[in-house]
Amino acid sequence: MFLKKPCMTSAESYPIQIARLKTEIETADAIVIGAGAGMSVSAGLTYNGERFKKYFSDFHDKYGISDMYAGGFYPYDTLEEYWAWWSRHILVNRYEVSAGKPYSDLFSLVKDKEYFVLTTNVDHQFQLAGFDKTRLFYTQGDYGLWQCSEACHDKTYDNKEMVYRMASEQRDMKIPAELVPKCPVCGRPMTMNLRCDDTFVQDEGWYAAAARYDDFIRRCEERHVLFMELGVGGNTPGIIKYPFWKMTAKNPQAVFACVNYGEAVCPKEIACRSVCINGDIGKVIDDLL
Structure with missing residues (x-):
C-alpha cells in the first residue's frame, strides 16, 4: 500500500507545524492517540x-x-x-511516581474532545494524569498486574x-x-x-478495552479524525504506527500527526494530510497549550 521508504515531512517551520496541529486538535471530530515509550521518556521516566x-x-x-x-x-x-x-x-x-507533565498537559489538551488512547506503555501514566479508564487500551500489559x-x-x-x-x-x-x-x-x-512471548495473558479487562477501541475506530471511519502518534518507535510498528497510516489513507477526512524526536515520519501517500514534528513531546504539547 505504501512505498517502502517513509519520508520526512519537516519542510515547514516549527511554528507553522504547531499552528497546524493545534488547528487539527481543535477542529477534529475525534482524536485517536497512539503513545509509545518516547512519551514516558519525555516525562522523565528514563530507564538508564x-x-x-x-x-x-x-x-x-x-x-x-x-x-x-x-x-x-x-x-x-x-x-x-x-x-x-x-x-x-x-x-x-x-x-x-506521579503523572509526568507531558501526560498531564496532553490531558488538558484533549479532555473536552472525543478521544481514545492506544498505548504500548505499561506504566499507568495515562490514568495517573486523569484520562478516563474506559478510553484507554493498554495492549502490552501493566506493571500493576501479575499472571x-x-x-x-x-x-x-x-x-x-x-x-x-x-x-x-x-x-x-x-x-x-x-x-x-x-x-x-x-x-x-x-x-x-x-507481552514478551506467547504466554502473555489477555484477560477479561484486556478484551473489554480492545472492544471499546474497535468500536471507537468504527465510529470514526467517515469523520474528521486526528490520528496522533506520540513517541512510537520501530519495535512494534504493527500496533500503532502502521494501522494509523492505513486508517489515515483510507479516510479522506483523516489527518495523521507524529511527534517524535528523530523519528517523525510518514509515508508519501499521506504526507499532504500529515503533520510530523521532530522534537521533544513535552515541549511540543506545552507549545500547543
Missing part, C-alpha cells in the same frame, strides 16, 4: 543513566546490568532475586500490596522465599503481565 543508578546500582555492580530494560530480562539464579529486581522496578515506575508464568488460566492479579512487601523486606538483593508469588491454580511461579 542517573535514574537507573539511583535504584539499581547494586544490580549493576553484581551483574553489570546497564539499564532497567535489560534488568527485566536478566536470567537471575533464583526467584528471590528475580522478584527483588521486579518489586523495585514496579515500585519506582508504577506506584511511587501465571505458564498462562494456565486467563486471569491477572493486582500486585500492589505484595510489591510493597517485597520492596521493604528484601535484603542483599533477595526477597524472603515465602513472598515468591505462586499461581493459585497450578502452583507454578507467577510472572509479570507483560
Whole structure:
C-alpha cells in the first residue's frame, strides 16, 4: 500500500507545524492517540543513566546490568532475586511516581474532545494524569498486574500490596522465599503481565478495552479524525504506527500527526494530510497549550 521508504515531512517551520496541529486538535471530530515509550521518556521516566543508578546500582555492580530494560530480562539464579529486581522496578515506575507533565498537559489538551488512547506503555501514566479508564487500551500489559508464568488460566492479579512487601523486606538483593508469588491454580511461579512471548495473558479487562477501541475506530471511519502518534518507535510498528497510516489513507477526512524526536515520519501517500514534528513531546504539547 505504501512505498517502502517513509519520508520526512519537516519542510515547514516549527511554528507553522504547531499552528497546524493545534488547528487539527481543535477542529477534529475525534482524536485517536497512539503513545509509545518516547512519551514516558519525555516525562522523565528514563530507564538508564542517573535514574537507573539511583535504584539499581547494586544490580549493576553484581551483574553489570546497564539499564532497567535489560534488568527485566536478566536470567537471575533464583526467584528471590528475580522478584527483588521486579518489586523495585514496579515500585519506582508504577506506584511511587506521579503523572509526568507531558501526560498531564496532553490531558488538558484533549479532555473536552472525543478521544481514545492506544498505548504500548505499561506504566499507568495515562490514568495517573486523569484520562478516563474506559478510553484507554493498554495492549502490552501493566506493571500493576501479575499472571501465571505458564498462562494456565486467563486471569491477572493486582500486585500492589505484595510489591510493597517485597520492596521493604528484601535484603542483599533477595526477597524472603515465602513472598515468591505462586499461581493459585497450578502452583507454578507467577510472572509479570507483560507481552514478551506467547504466554502473555489477555484477560477479561484486556478484551473489554480492545472492544471499546474497535468500536471507537468504527465510529470514526467517515469523520474528521486526528490520528496522533506520540513517541512510537520501530519495535512494534504493527500496533500503532502502521494501522494509523492505513486508517489515515483510507479516510479522506483523516489527518495523521507524529511527534517524535528523530523519528517523525510518514509515508508519501499521506504526507499532504500529515503533520510530523521532530522534537521533544513535552515541549511540543506545552507549545500547543
